[in-house]
Amino acid sequence: xxxxxxxxxxxxMIAYAVLDxxxxxxxxxxxxxxxxxxxxxxxxxxxxPLWDGNEVWLIASxxxxxxxxxxxxxxxxxxxxxxxxxxxxxxxxxxLAIELRSMLDHPxxxxxxxxxxxxxxxxxxxxxxxxxxxxxxxxxxxxxxxxQEDLFAGGGRAGxxxxxxxxxxxxxxxxxxxxxxxxxxxKTSGELAARARVAAKVLWTITLVLGGLASVMxxxxxxxxxxxxxxxxxLFLLPVVAIAGAVVALRSLRVHRELRAFLASSAFIAAMLxxxxxxxxxxxxxxxxxxxxxxDAHNSASGEVGLVTGLLVCMPAVALAVLYFSYLFRSFxxxxxxxxxxx
Amino acid sequence: xxxxxxxxLQFGFTVTFHYLFPQLTMGLAxxxxxxxxxxxxxxxxRWDDLARFWAKVFAVAFAVGVVTGIPLEFQFGTNWARFxxxxxxxxxxxxxxxxxxxxxxxxxxxxxxxxxxKKLGPRRHFFTACMVFAGSWLSGYFIIVTNAFMQHPVGHxxxxxxxxxxxxxxxxxxxxxxxxxxxxxxxxxxxxxxxxVSAVSAYWILMGRFEHxxxxxxxxxxxxxxxxxxLQLFPTGDRQGKLVADYQPPTLAAMEGKFESSSHAELxxxxxxxxxxxxxxxxxxxxxxxxxxxxxxFGATVRGxxxxxxxxxxxxxxxxxxxxxxxIGLGTLLLALSALSVLLLWRARLDRARWALWLIMxxxxxxxxxxxxxxxxxxxxxxxxxxxxxxxxxEATSPTVAAGDVVFSALGFMGLYLVLGxxxxxxxxxxxERGPAPTPAQG
Numbered sequence: 019x020x021x022x023x024x025x026x027x028x029x030x031m032i033a034y035a036v037l038d039x040x041x042x043x044x045x046x047x048x049x050x051x052x053x054x055x056x057x058x059x060x061x062x063x064x065x066x067p068l069w070d071g072n073e074v075w076l077i078a079s080x081x082x083x084x085x086x087x088x089x090x091x092x093x094x095x096x097x098x099x100x101x102x103x104x105x106x107x108x109x110x111x112x113x114l115a116i117e118l119r120s121m122l123d124h125p126x127x128x129x130x131x132x133x134x135x136x137x138x139x140x141x142x143x144x145x146x147x148x149x150x151x152x153x154x155x156x157x158x159x160x161x162x163x164x165x166q167e168d169l170f171a172g173g174g175r176a177g178x179x180x181x182x183x184x185x186x187x188x189x190x191x192x193x194x195x196x197x198x199x200x201x202x203x204x205k206t207s208g209e210l211a212a213r214a215r216v217a218a219k220v221l222w223t224i225t226l227v228l229g230g231l232a233s234v235m236x237x238x239x240x241x242x243x244x245x246x247x248x249x250x251x252x253l254f255l256l257p258v259v260a261i262a263g264a265v266v267a268l269r270s271l272r273v274h275r276e277l278r279a280f281l282a283s284s285a286f287i288a289a290m291l292x293x294x295x296x297x298x299x300x301x302x303x304x305x306x307x308x309x310x311x312x313x314d315a316h317n318s319a320s321g322e323v324g325l326v327t328g329l330l331v332c333m334p335a336v337a338l339a340v341l342y343f344s345y346l347f348r349s350f351x352x353x354x355x356x357x358x359x360x361x
Numbered sequence: 362x363x364x365x366x367x368x369x370l371q372f373g374f375t376v377t378f379h380y381l382f383p384q385l386t387m388g389l390a391x392x393x394x395x396x397x398x399x400x401x402x403x404x405x406x407r408w409d410d411l412a413r414f415w416a417k418v419f420a421v422a423f424a425v426g427v428v429t430g431i432p433l434e435f436q437f438g439t440n441w442a443r444f445x446x447x448x449x450x451x452x453x454x455x456x457x458x459x460x461x462x463x464x465x466x467x468x469x470x471x472x473x474x475x476x477x478x479k480k481l482g483p484r485r486h487f488f489t490a491c492m493v494f495a496g497s498w499l500s501g502y503f504i505i506v507t508n509a510f511m512q513h514p515v516g517h518x519x520x521x522x523x524x525x526x527x528x529x530x531x532x533x534x535x536x537x538x539x540x541x542x543x544x545x546x547x548x549x550x551x552x553x554x555x556x557x558v559s560a561v562s563a564y565w566i567l568m569g570r571f572e573h574x575x576x577x578x579x580x581x582x583x584x585x586x587x588x589x590x591x592l593q594l595f596p597t598g599d600r601q602g603k604l605v606a607d608y609q610p611p612t613l614a615a616m617e618g619k620f621e622s623s624s625h626a627e628l629x630x631x632x633x634x635x636x637x638x639x640x641x642x643x644x645x646x647x648x649x650x651x652x653x654x655x656x657x658x659f660g661a662t663v664r665g666x667x668x669x670x671x672x673x674x675x676x677x678x679x680x681x682x683x684x685x686x687x688x689i690g691l692g693t694l695l696l697a698l699s700a701l702s703v704l705l706l707w708r709a710r711l712d713r714a715r716w717a718l719w720l721i722m723x724x725x726x727x728x729x730x731x732x733x734x735x736x737x738x739x740x741x742x743x744x745x746x747x748x749x750x751x752x753x754x755x756e757a758t759s760p761t762v763a764a765g766d767v768v769f770s771a772l773g774f775m776g777l778y779l780v781l782g783x784x785x786x787x788x789x790x791x792x793x794e795r796g797p798a799p800t801p802a803q804g
Contacts, residue, residue, distance in 0.1 A: 038599055055577075066476070067475075067476050068472070070471075070472075071468040071469050073427070074460060074468050076431070077430075077431060077434060078460030078464065078465070079489075080434050080435070080460070080461065081434065081453060081458070081460045081461070082453075082457045082460075082461075083448050084437065084452075084456055085449060085457045088445050088448075088450055088524070089449075091438050091445055091446075091449060092443065095439045095442065096759035096762050098437055099762050102438075102439055103439070103769075103770040103773065106431060106432045107773060109428060110428040110777060110781070114425075116423040117421065118788065119422070121421075162760065163446075164761045189565040233724030255542075267531065319454070320450030320524075320526060321518070321524075322452055323527055324451070324454065324526050325528060326455075328454050328527070331454075331458060331530070332458070335461035338388060338461075343469070344471075345471070349473055349480065350476070352756065354799075
């Protein structure tokens with residue numbers, strides 16, 4: 019049951035990264051690829067009906083994490099207090115920028131929200147990477163089961179942001195930007211799509227380079243991550259899938275198979291994250307102080323009765339959610355136009 | 362002040378601000394379904410225009426509700442880690458279910474409802490409105506189940522580490538407390554939605570603008586408001602009060618400013634509690650009424666705070682007392698105003714009674730204040746417990762988070778939400794000035 023919940027939670031977080039990832043990426047890029055007001059409205063029309071649904075995956079995974087592994091939830095959220103508060107503020111600002119921008123036809127109003135939207139999107143992409151970096155690197159959980167990290171590492175104290183997690187942050191920014199650019203090629207048209215196509219090609223190359231770098235740094239800094247590889251040989255497949263995804267995405271963009279490019283791009287992100295989660299299992303919060311303090315899927319899980327009951331009621335809900343999303347994406351299929359984003 | 366007090370302040374502030382928006386969207390969701398239903402049945406395009414107008418207000422309020430809702434779920438982990446650790450195995454489930462069952466439906470169909478009127482056609486557009494309503498009201502239920510567990514924990518077991526685990530799903534989900542709390546909360550949301558719709562319509566009529574639309578909307582708002590106000594008092598408010606009397610006697614005593622136990626207990630309408638001298642100053646009271654309301658018999662004994670150990674008293678008796686009395690006072694006022702409006706409507710004089718339109722227009726803040734006061738009554742009344750009788754609020758905080766961190770984040774939220782509130786008001790006022798557009802939505 020612990021493994022099942024770990025898997026379910028992992029898959030939901032991956033769904034979140036893939037889905038909100040493309041609107042973070044689109045947001046991070048739109049100042050560069052969308053130059054006119056009409057083009058920016060087109061970007062917002064492409065993500066307008068989707069972004070808050072995407073964000074629900076974060077809320078739902080948060081709820082499932084809270085329910086299934088309360089000890090790890092309590093320790094990680096309180097230990098990363100300040101970074102999480104900033105995530106909340108970024109999400110607030112970003113949501114406002116998307117919703118409020120087109121409500122006033124005033125150049126300064128729109129410029130301010132465009133900048134907010136871009137800035138918050140860039141930072142959110144970086145934050146997701148840094149968060150993953152913290153999970154891989156480990157945090158100073160002590161005998162009480164809690165920890166507190168400073169924002170920046172230094173002076174002998176652990177911090178949420180250090181060289182290692184920064185590399186993850188940069189990798190995440192590149193990946194989600196590439197993903198967002200691929201999404202824009204798929205969902206928009208005209209010069210905007212042409213610029214997104216150029217951006218996607220450059221960004222995918224950067225992503226592959228940074229991905230290699232992050233992998234090497236991981237091998238050096240956290241060899242424990244690779245300890246389970248021999249008993250889980252299927253893990254070797256995932257990096258192959260990921261690289262294939264990136265290559266297919268690049269090739270599909272060249273031959274104008276845009277939906278296939280987006281799916282391949284999603285496969286890249288999903289495979290990378292799945293490989294990480296698969297290598298980490300059962301660890302959730304690795305203690306850097308002592309292995310005995312590590313919080314894992316067994317020692318931080320809720321009771322068996324609750325987990326079984328919870329799974330029975332949650333599974334149909336996840337299935338329904340997938341159904342809703344297919345319906346939503348089908349309803350808004352085709353290219354977005356700037357007229358659609360109008361309140 | 363210590364981290365615990367600041368965490369309470371921060372949660373209180375963020376949850377109060379947040380709930381200004383869902384109470385409007387949940388109320389409007391029902392009214393939108395009625396408007397779309399009337400449009401389908403009568404073929405009167407005014408209802409479509411009105412639905413389109415209120416959908417815009419709904420969209421802005423919904424967006425603010427979403428972005429201010431995420432910080433609440435996060436704060437369980439960031440500020441209330443020991444509560445999350447102890448109770449996550451139970452309350453986490455309803456929060457997970459809220460996201461999975463309610464938010465997905467709500468956000469998906471809201472996108473379709475807002476952007477898809479032309480693509481979907483009238484029947485399917487009506488269906489999306491119903492799904493938005495179902496999603497938002499279902500999400501309300503899961504939140505209430507979570508709160509009801511904290512007020513009156515049932516359906517759980519305690520494991521060998523002292524953590525709460527789910528014992529029975531049906532007992533947990535169908536907590537009697539949750540049923541009445543939900544009914545009371547949802548009728549309150551309908552009151553807010555109905556009074557806002559009525560106030561805007563009254564404003565339009567007074568200004569002589571969009572009158573044709575405004576008359577229809579006013580009729581709907583006034584009738585919905587009256588029905589909800591009646592249900593708010595009876596049976597939902599009455600049953601909620603009886604639950605408090607049965608399961609939280611210290612709370613009842615503090616709410617009513619009752620310091621000494623007695624049979625034939627009087628109901629204080631006004632008065633100021635003096636906790637140090639343990640008496641109610643300048644009271645105006647109805648004899649025997651409290652015994653009857655709480656226990657259904659004029660002779661019933663009501664326990665006073667004197668009979669309850671000090672460490673089980675709610676820790677802010679004065680604020681709890683006033684929050685409760687403000688809720689009751691405003692609730693009565695709203696019922697009177699809506700009864701008067703319905704009477705005028707029935708005599709077909711409401712449109713011309715400018716003094717009544719003025720009152721309706723100016724009354725829209727009262728449902729917000731009453732609802733906020735009601736939640737303060739519930740949450741201050743639960744103190745000193747975070748999970749009633751099981752975990753104290755002081756034992757629920759995050760052990761590693763310093764006061765300075767919480768002050769920083771609390772001030773950040775206050776600044777951010779100030780901006781948010783100003784923007785929301787500005788945008789909604791602008792929408793109201795433009796009024797319902799007879800042609801399909803334009804930017």
